[in-house]
Amino acid sequence: MVPTAPHSAARRAVVVGTGAIAHSHVRALRALGERVEVVAAVDLDADRAAAFAAEWSVPRTAATLTEVLAGDEVDLVHVCTPPSSHVELSREALAAGASVVLEKPVALSLAETDRLLAAERASSGSVAVVSQHRFGSGVQRLRSIVEDGSLGRPLVTTCLTQWYRSDAYFQVPWRGSFAVEGGGTTMGHGIHQLDVLLAVLGPWEEVSAMAARGSRPTQTEEVSVATVRFGDGSLASVVNSAVSVRETTVMRFDLELATVELTHLYGYGDDDFRVTAAPGHEGEVETAWAREPRGVPSSHEAQFRAVLDALDAGDAPPVALATARDTLELVAAVYASAFTGEPVRRGQINASNPFWSAMDGTGAVWR
Structure with missing residues (x-):
C-alpha cells in the first residue's frame, strides 16, 4: 500500500x-x-x-x-x-x-x-x-516566460538531437527493432528534446516528416526530420540523428523580443543558455531572464x-503519464508522416489507426 x-x-x-x-x-x-x-x-x-x-x-x-x-x-x-x-x-x-x-x-x-x-x-x-530535462532551472524559466508572454510569442523553434551511435551500439539484443525497442533515434534519443519542446510551447497541431536508414545494422530509422506546427501557429524544425560524428543537442527558441538558445549534449545547466535581445528590448529581456528559478541543472535528482x-x-x-503520452503521440506522428508521406494532425492516431498499436504502423518505407 x-x-x-x-x-x-x-x-x-x-x-x-x-x-x-x-x-x-x-x-x-x-x-x-x-x-x-x-x-x-x-x-x-x-x-x-x-x-x-x-x-x-x-x-x-x-x-x-x-x-x-x-x-x-x-x-x-x-x-x-x-x-x-x-x-x-x-x-x-x-x-x-x-x-x-x-x-x-x-x-x-x-x-x-x-x-x-x-x-x-x-x-x-x-x-x-x-x-x-524539464526540471533544469533554465527550461523552467523559459517556460514561464513563454507562458506569460513577457518576451512575446514564439515564432520559430529549432530542435536538434544530433548524436552518434556506432555499429556496436545496436548489438545489444533489445535495440534496433520496432518490435522490441519501439523505434530508433526519434523514439530513443530525440524524445527527450521533443518533451522539452512541448513543455515550453504547449500542444502541437500537425507534423510533416521524413525518415531514413542505411549505415547502421538496425531495422529502425537512423535519422528523422520533421516540421511541427503548434496551436499558436508557430513552427518548429526537428532533426533526430544517430549518425552525427560531432554530437550536439541544440534547442533554439525565436520569440518576438528575444532568441533563447540551449546547447549541450546529455544534460544542461544555466551556463548552457544564450539569450539575445531584439534591438531596443535589452532591458526587458535582461529582466525576464533574471527571474527565478536559477542554478538547477537538468537531472534525475x-x-x-x-x-x-x-x-x-x-x-x-x-x-x-498523461503528459508523457502527449510526447509519445508526437513521436508516433513523426513515424506516421514519414512512413505514409502525409501530414498527421494531433488526435488523428486513434484505435483505428495502425500507428496506434505500433510505431511502424503500415511499415517502414525501407522494408
Missing part, C-alpha cells in the same frame, strides 16, 4: 533493471538523503543484480518484481528496464498500490500506453515518467525531488 507518511518518513523504493540508467536513478535517490530508501534491486541477471547491490549497498536482490512485492511494503518502483517490459512491470506495481517512476519511452505504442493509463486509474498509485514533494503533498507527481 502507498503510505500517507509525513515528509520525514523514508519511502521504500525498488529499482527494477540494474543496467546503466539504474545507476543514475540510485545516485539521484541517494542525493535526496533520508527521504527515500532503496530496499531492493531486481534483475533477471543475478550476477548483475548482485554487483549493483554491492556497489550501492542495497540490502536485497531478486529475479522478479513479483517476489519483492509479495514480501515487502513498497512505495516506489523505479522501472529501468528495456521499453518492451515497461507496461507490464508498471501495471504490476500499480496493482500492488505502489507508485511508479518510469524511464522513457513509456511504452512501445500508444495502445500500450493507454493500457497503462487504465491501470493507473484503477490504482491508488501513480506513474511519473522520467523527463529530467531534480525530477525525483519534485516527485517526492508531490507525493508528500498528495498531488499527482510530475511528469504525469
Whole structure:
C-alpha cells in the first residue's frame, strides 16, 4: 500500500533493471538523503543484480518484481528496464498500490500506453515518467516566460538531437527493432528534446516528416526530420540523428523580443543558455531572464525531488503519464508522416489507426 507518511518518513523504493540508467536513478535517490530508501534491486541477471547491490549497498536482490512485492511494503518502483517490459512491470506495481517512476519511452505504442493509463486509474498509485530535462532551472524559466508572454510569442523553434551511435551500439539484443525497442533515434534519443519542446510551447497541431536508414545494422530509422506546427501557429524544425560524428543537442527558441538558445549534449545547466535581445528590448529581456528559478541543472535528482514533494503533498507527481503520452503521440506522428508521406494532425492516431498499436504502423518505407 502507498503510505500517507509525513515528509520525514523514508519511502521504500525498488529499482527494477540494474543496467546503466539504474545507476543514475540510485545516485539521484541517494542525493535526496533520508527521504527515500532503496530496499531492493531486481534483475533477471543475478550476477548483475548482485554487483549493483554491492556497489550501492542495497540490502536485497531478486529475479522478479513479483517476489519483492509479495514480501515487502513498497512505495516506489523505479522501472529501468528495456521499453518492451515497461507496461507490464508498471501495471504490476500499480496493482500492488505502489507508485511508479518510469524511464522513457513509456511504452512501445500508444495502445500500450493507454493500457497503462487504465491501470493507473484503477490504482491508488501513480506513474511519473522520467523527463529530467524539464526540471533544469533554465527550461523552467523559459517556460514561464513563454507562458506569460513577457518576451512575446514564439515564432520559430529549432530542435536538434544530433548524436552518434556506432555499429556496436545496436548489438545489444533489445535495440534496433520496432518490435522490441519501439523505434530508433526519434523514439530513443530525440524524445527527450521533443518533451522539452512541448513543455515550453504547449500542444502541437500537425507534423510533416521524413525518415531514413542505411549505415547502421538496425531495422529502425537512423535519422528523422520533421516540421511541427503548434496551436499558436508557430513552427518548429526537428532533426533526430544517430549518425552525427560531432554530437550536439541544440534547442533554439525565436520569440518576438528575444532568441533563447540551449546547447549541450546529455544534460544542461544555466551556463548552457544564450539569450539575445531584439534591438531596443535589452532591458526587458535582461529582466525576464533574471527571474527565478536559477542554478538547477537538468537531472534525475531534480525530477525525483519534485516527485517526492508531490507525493508528500498528495498531488499527482510530475511528469504525469498523461503528459508523457502527449510526447509519445508526437513521436508516433513523426513515424506516421514519414512512413505514409502525409501530414498527421494531433488526435488523428486513434484505435483505428495502425500507428496506434505500433510505431511502424503500415511499415517502414525501407522494408
